[in-house]
Amino acid sequence: MPSEQRSFSFDASILQHQSHIPPQFIWPDDEKPCPEPPPMLDVPPIDLGGFLSGDPEAVSNAARLVDQACRKHGFFLVVNHDIDMKLVDEVHRGTDFFFGMPLEKKERALRKIGDHCGYASSFTNRFSSKLPWKETLSFRYSADRHLSNVVERYFSDVMGDDYAAFGKVCQRYCEAMNMLCLNLMELLGISLGVGGGYYRDLFEGNDSIMRLNYYPTCQKPDLALGTGPHCDPTTLTILHQDDVGGLEVYVDEKWHSITPTPQAFVVNIGDTFMALSNGIYKGCLHRAVVNSTTPRRSLAFFLCPRMDKIVRPPKELVSEGNPRIYPDFTWPVLLEFTQKHYRSDMKTLEAFVNWLRQKRINSS
Numbered sequence: 001m002p003s004e005q006r007s008f009s010f011d012a013s014i015l016q017h018q019s020h021i022p023p024q025f026i027w028p029d030d031e032k033p034c035p036e037p038p039p040m041l042d043v044p045p046i047d048l049g050g051f052l053s054g055d056p057e058a059v060s061n062a063a064r065l066v067d068q069a070c071r072k073h074g075f076f077l078v079v080n081h082d083i084d085m086k087l088v089d090e091v092h093r094g095t096d097f098f099f100g101m102p103l104e105k106k107e108r109a110l111r112k113i114g115d116h117c118g119y120a121s122s123f124t125n126r127f128s129s130k131l132p133w134k135e136t137l138s139f140r141y142s143a144d145r146h147l148s149n150v151v152e153r154y155f156s157d158v159m160g161d162d163y164a165a166f167g168k169v170c171q172r173y174c175e176a177m178n179m180l181c182l183n184l185m186e187l188l189g190i191s192l193g194v195g196g197g198y199y200r201d202l203f204e205g206n207d208s209i210m211r212l213n214y215y216p217t218c219q220k221p222d223l224a225l226g227t228g229p230h231c232d233p234t235t236l237t238i239l240h241q242d243d244v245g246g247l248e249v250y251v252d253e254k255w256h257s258i259t260p261t262p263q264a265f266v267v268n269i270g271d272t273f274m275a276l277s278n279g280i281y282k283g284c285l286h287r288a289v290v291n292s293t294t295p296r297r298s299l300a301f302f303l304c305p306r307m308d309k310i311v312r313p314p315k316e317l318v319s320e321g322n323p324r325i326y327p328d329f330t331w332p333v334l335l336e337f338t339q340k341h342y343r344s345d346m347k348t349l350e351a352f353v354n355w356l357r358q359k360r361i362n363s364s
């Protein structure tokens, strides 16, 4: 991991108009965006309506579709999810408001070295090459009832009273995302044949991350990437993209674009759930491309286990034919690995297991 050093700031209000982009933002040829827009990934959205109402046939149909998608690429869309789309619009508007501010005001929430929360502009002080063409604002959401309103308080305490209203909106959004995640954990347990309770119970009181992504326009969109290729190291991601488009998923050895569907949420399996399913469900390899005409926003809710929970698959998923792939670990250790030692990509879990093994050898 390159050492963290202060370098130039990514002031989107300036860089978005520059015809020559700094070399740190130019990705190697084998990772550049596709020369032509890639094919759309044709995934039927999974209708959660029947599942949420407990209709047995709808439950088994949703479980079958989830199982197919997660064994293959770890990506699916959900509709009829019970989320108030007016709330989603409020978060998008607040996102525009925040990222539209002058840099020095955004930097009031500047991400501290090694921390995952706060404002970051393209991580210019975190990585020295292949910089993402984006600004992000990340904050913690805790489902622990003793830590209620942690989002709201973050906005007021860190960002100031003029953000209190946006903080309330994000608090409500995270609570809605938490409910959807718990329902999806139940569905994933049913899909894997271990019952709805195992994963749902594991994520009661979860300690998750919300991230607002803002991708300024780029005058060289064929050389840059908004977010590089990766699997989310977290458990499950619920993402809402605006109508601009830019999310791509790697399936059958090639990139596919995900057409924005405003009423749908994108759901993808993260590394932690790959470990929780003993490798049966695959972490979704994805990235985000940028464009030269329209800024893009996406809202990503990353479900993460409570800090003290051991990440371990249910015994039903471990057998002679399918032995344990990953060792026990806790999420804070994987999170620290991604924040201080390794930039998440498509091999994070493998690198993490090797790092853990080395740490244990060194400490024995």
Ligand SMILES: C=C1C[C@]23C[C@H]1CC[C@H]2[C@]1(C)CCC[C@@](C)(C(=O)O)[C@H]1[C@@H]3C(=O)O
Pocket: 116, 132, 209, 211, 227, 228, 229, 230, 231, 232, 233, 234, 302, 335, 338, 339, 343, 344, 345
């Ligand atoms: C725990 C996290 C680390 C990242 C944000 C969440 C889940 C996704 C991770 C990330 C987006 C994967 C690509 C690289 C990364 C550095 C980024 O582009 O932002 C990752 C995030 C991070 O480490 O800040």
Ligand SMILES: O=C(O)CCC(=O)C(=O)O
Pocket: 211, 213, 227, 232, 239, 241, 246, 247, 248, 286, 287, 288, 297, 298, 300
């Ligand atoms: O903006 C997007 O569509 C993807 C963002 C993403 O993958 C992430 O934040 O982990």
Ligand SMILES: [Fe+2]
Pocket: 230, 231, 232, 237, 286
């Ligand atoms: Fe991601």
